Amino acid sequence: MKTKLNGILTLLLALVVQVAFAQQTVTGKVTDPEGAPILGATVLVKGSSNATTTDFDGNYTISANSEDTLVFSFSGYDSVEKVVGNQTTINTTLSTSLDAVVVQAYRSASSATSNVAATTVSGEDTQDRPNASILQRLQGQVPGLIVQTGTGQPGANSTIQLRGASSINGNTEPLIIVDGVPVDEDTFRSFNPNDVESTTVLKDAAATAIYGNRGANGVIIITTKGGKFNSPLRISYNGTTSFSSFIERDYDLYDASGYLRLERRQNTGLGQSLTDAEIDNFTVSQSFQDYFFRTGVNQSHNLSLTSGGENSTQFTSLNYTNQEGTLINTGIQRFNFRTNITGKSENGKFRYSTNALMGYSKNESQTETTNGRNNFIYFSSIQAAFNARPYLDPADYRQDPASLLSYFNGIQLSPFVVIDNNLQNINRDDELKLILGGDFAYDLSDEFTLRYRLGVDYQNVIGIRANPPTSALSLIRGAGQLEGDQSESFLRDFRFNSNLNLGWEKRFGSGTEAQKKHRVLANAYVEYVKGELKSFNYNQNGLDPRTFAFGDGAGYLQDGGADDIYVPTVGSNKNTVGLFSYFGEVDYDYDEKYGFTGTLRRDASFRFTDDNAYGTFYSVAGRWNIHKEAFLADSDVVNNLKLRVSYGVTGNDRIAGGYYAGLSNIRQLFVTGTGYNDTQTFVRSNVLANPDLKWENVSTLNIGLEFGLFDNRLRGSLELYDRETTDLFFDTFVSGINGVYSTTANIGDLYNRGIELGANYDLIRAEKDGDFAMSVYANVAYNENEVTFVDLPDGRQDNTGSGTVIEIGRQISEYFVVPYIGVNPANGNLLFEDIDGNITENITAEDRRHTGTSFTPDFQGGFGTNLSFKNFFLSADFVYMTGIDRFDLQAADYLDPDNIGLYQVSSAFERAWTPDNRITDIPAINATNLAANGINTDRFLRESDFLRLRFLQFGYNLPQSLVEKSFINSARIYANAENLLTFTKWRGSDPERPSNIDQNRYPTSRIVSLGVDINF
Missing domain, CATH: 2.60.40.10 (Immunoglobulins)
Structure with a gap:
């Protein structure tokens, strides 16, 4: 044993x-x-x-x-x-988990218990990009979200649309909130994208109805970075240097000799007097395009400090950005300071957070116009660059205003005037931006919490535009103008919002508090919003060259002569708005398996009168976490499967064209006349009141399915929605005896429906550090809309100026044009198809018909990949849109025979119809129906679909073994490219513009940058 x-x-x-x-x-x-x-x-x-x-x-x-x-x-x-x-x-x-918490409206919820349709983009996914706007960095990242710029001008605002247009004449942009403070899109001229922790886009009514009148178009919530409790001081630096160049357009244009020969054939311009030998030997040192455009050199430097103790944290950042435009004398400089502080009491009952942003920007811009070639060329480098006759040489410029205006037989529309304009004149805006926010919470008991939030958004802008008395433009006189003119504008926009909230949360059931399966949460809110915009401007005509300086306010000449009759003119505006609301929400959850949310809100808007000022909005939503069921508990495939359904009604009182058009509360000060004796000063409203005006109401049904499969390698969501807008804002015409010619009324209904799919897939996961890893993502969104009611004659609003129509049974702004067939071989005139299907040279407005297309996309989205191996990493993002048609009016200009001898034109005129060239696509230069009687046709309506490599990054993380020997924690270097490749049939500078026409716009830039991130 x-x-x-x-x-x-x-x-x-x-x-x-x-x-x-x-x-x-x-x-x-x-x-x-x-x-x-x-x-x-x-x-x-x-x-x-x-x-x-x-x-x-x-x-x-x-x-x-x-x-x-x-x-x-x-x-x-x-x-x-x-x-x-x-x-x-x-x-x-460890990477920050975006699935752990979903920021929704006035509170956050865990991913498991959230009942809303929302997409969150990490700040890590948008950092280090050369684009200076955080909003523009979201393009292609969020299904259903479109972020476009109408211009490549630095500091320009974006056009933002979520799930199509919910309004026609109302504001269609989502509400934007930064750390609890509502802001406008122009805030981001003074905003540092590197401060962003995450961006959450709320889409369905379950998420947005609690915002009431402001949530009809969706909500974008931006959360900035903060410190962490019990963490040491951490210092981070990010610096980039980038180089931008404009994206070339794809038009076939003449060179100098070809244009001179065209002029000789047409017996016009300089070419008519030159021999073949002189034309062959004619050279220019530089084109106007090369003169006005450059390679922009941009810099951005960011320094941040974070730390946290046992009861407080702080995040502080400094940023300097200098972005040169590709067009000379354009660009933006930006300075930012941010500090975010959070804290709590020793017992944790009292908690607070404060956020402060101070930004200053200086923006220099150039005038753009879509009105064709006209007197705006005096101010537009863009027109001069692309429209100047190719045999003109910028080296011939001389600072002699009289000679510039008489250049080439007295033609005043000379690109040399624009050179003079760029050298002498100024067009600048200086902006100061302050955003302050505070959030204070106190636990009254284990179940009740009292919270107060407040926010201030303040903007001060000083603008100056000046033509010195020595400039060529000073001699281009209009009524009451003397040599030189100057204008200054001052704008102050102050907005305040406050919110008081009483919250209650309790768990029910048996066992410990954590084991109780029933949870009920309720919140009651009272909110007040007030805003006031005040602006003032003055204009001076006639400047004394002996005393003139930019912005010094020096007035007219005072020499006792006739010039003394000209005095400065002034104007002012004052707009006010307010909102008072009370609302509440109830949220129920059972064991993180089933959930229900309901919201109810009552708003009183300052924009409407009497009972119309009040609107009631609500939402209901339900959730089923199917993967929590027993029949999926042991599944090797399904890790997460959530079904959501929501319905709600939101409101819109944001009327396009101004702050607030429901009441006559906008005043404008006018000064008329040019002399002391006939000057009249008066105040009038520039909005005609409509006491019957009321809210637009937007009803949305949303069905969503979230999924995580194969050990969560495949993650994504599918969303289907139906959205109906009733009581649409429409501008209706009134008699001019009222002082204005239109007023706003509720006379239309609109319907949107769509589907969104977004997915991420970890194709290869790294088993250990340094192994190859690869993930891919893709998203696609489809949207269609239909106007279901318009209380106008024939149920239609004919927008002849844009070639579009708003009509019952049709999509918004559908093109309404006459089909262009080609060139008549017999005489070189244009041929069209009339309403009866006949081929004709003569058309009327009755020959127009619907195309079934517009300038809003049917499908849009993005896809990309992230790869890493050892210390190397590579990222690529693509964006795309389909179903877009737009008028290429730049091509129309280049193919206008009236411009021969005045401006650049298309070399396609070489194949224009002649008796010896009858089969061609270019009409005769002397065709008799080129204007087509002023009727809109589809001759220059072009497909604008595109696929664009929006962002490409390649970088290297310094080895940890190397950085550990120094005083830094980590470092990486990288190279980026933005808008590197674009695949499209569109021949202009950018197929992505949010407009139905393209003409004389600031081109979009292609940007290449080098950067470094260092963490200490």
Whole structure:
């Protein structure tokens, strides 16, 4: 027996020794994406109770077998699993988890209990991009969200649309909120994109109805970065240098000799007097396009500091950005300072956060026009660059105003005037921006919390435009103008919002508090919003060259002569708006499996009168986490499957064309006349009141399915929606005796429907640091709309100026034109198809018909990939749109025979119809029906679909073994390219413009940049 016992003990001892020798000690460091250590992260041997936590420096030590898997986790971050193998050191970086928390309206919810349709984009996914606007960086990242710019001008605002247009004459842009403070899109001229932690786009009524009147078009919530409790001081620097060049257009144009020969054939211009030899030897040193456009050199420098103690945290950032435009004398400089502070009391009952942004920007711009070639060329470098006759040489410029205006037989529309304009004149806006926010919460008990939020958005803009008395433009006189003119404008926009909230949350059921399966949350709110915009401007005509200086306010000449009759003119505007609301929400959850949310809101808008000022809005939503059911509990395929359904009604009181058009509360000060004796000053409203005007109401049904499959390798969502807008704002004509010619009324209904699909797939996951990893993403959105009611004659509003129509049964702004057939071989005239299907040269307005297309896309979205291997990384993002048609009026200008001898024209005139060239696509230069009687045709209506490589990045992370020997935690270098490639049939500078026409616009830039990120 004793021998047997000794044998057993020996065997057990051998097993213990074997296990001991099989185990190994693993050490390492856990950091966040910026290289800062994470205190308190859990490191667990998967499938066991063997675990440890990281210390203050993020270090850990744990014993594990080679076949074990370590699980690294920390609240607010995605968990990471790594196989031990033969490694004794395993360092890990945890990425911020966007699925953990969904920011929705006035509160946040876990991904499991959220009932709303929302897409969140991490700040990591949009950082280091050369585009200076955080909103423009979202293009292609969010299904159903379109972010476009109408110009490539630095600092220009974007056009934003979510799930199609919910209004016709009302504002269609989403509400934008930064750290709880509602802001306008122009805020982002003074906003540092590197401060962004995440951007959440709320789409359905369950998410937006609680915003009432402001949520009809969706909501974009931007959350900026903050510190973390119990974390050491962390310093980060990001710097980039980029080079921008304008994207070339694809028109076939004449060179100098070809244009001169065309002029000689047409017996006009300089060419008519030159011989073949003189034309062959004619050269220019530089084109006007090369003169006015340049390679812009841009710089951005960001410095941030974060830290946190036991009861407080702080985040502070400084930014300087200098963005040169590709057009000379355009660009923007921006200075930013931000500080975010959070804290709590010792017992945690009182919590607070404050956010402050101070930004200053200086924006220099150039005039753009879509009105063709006209007197605006005096101010437009863009027109001069693209429309100047190719034999003109910028080197011939001389600073002699009289000679510039008489250049080439007295033709005043000379690109030399624009050179003079650029050298002498100024067009600048200086903007100061302040955004202040505070959030204060106190737990009255374990169940009740009282919270107060307030925010201030302040903007001050000073603009100056001046033509000195020595400039060529000073001699181009209109009524009451003398040599030189100057205007200054002053704008102050102040907005205040406050919100008081009482919240209640309680769990029900058996067991401990955490085991109780029923949770009920209720919130009651009172909100007040007030805004006031005040502007003042003055204009001076006639400047004394002896005393003139930009912005000094020097007036007219005072020499006792006739010029003394000219005095400055002034104008002012004052707009006010306000909103008072009370609302509430109830949210119920059962075991994170089933959920229900209901909201109800009552708004009183300052824009409407009497009972019409009030609107009631609501939403209901339900959720089923199907993967929580027993029949999917053991599934190896389904990790997450959530079904959501919501319905709600929101309102819109944001009337396009001004702040607030429901009441006659907008005043404008006018000064008329040019002399003391006949000057009359008066005040009138520039909005005619309509006491019957009321809210636009938007009803939305949304069905969503969220999924995570194959160990969450494949993640995404599918959304279907129906949205109806009733009581649409329409401008209706009234008699001019009222002082205005239109007023706004509710006379239309609109219907939108669509589908959105977005997915991410981890194609290859890295088993350990340095392994190859690859992920891909794609999203697509389809939207269609239909006007269902218009209370106008024939149920139609004919927009002849744009070739579009708003009509019952048709999509918004559908093209309504006469089909162009081609060129008549008999005489070179244009041929069209009339309403009866006949081929004709003569058309009327009755021959127009619907095309079934517009300038809004049917399909839009994006796709891309992220790859990493060793310390290298590569990212690529594509965006696309289909179903877009637009008028190419630039092509129309180039093919206008009346411009021969005046401006650049298309070299397609070489194949214009002649008696010897009867089969062609270009009409005769002397065709008799080129104007087509002023009727809109589809001759220049072009397809504008595109696929664009929006962003490409290649970079290298410095090895940890190298940076650990220095005073830095991590560093990386990278090269970026934006708008590198575009595949399209569109021949203009940018197929992505949010307009139905393209003509003489600032071209979009292609940007290449080099950058570095360093974390200390």
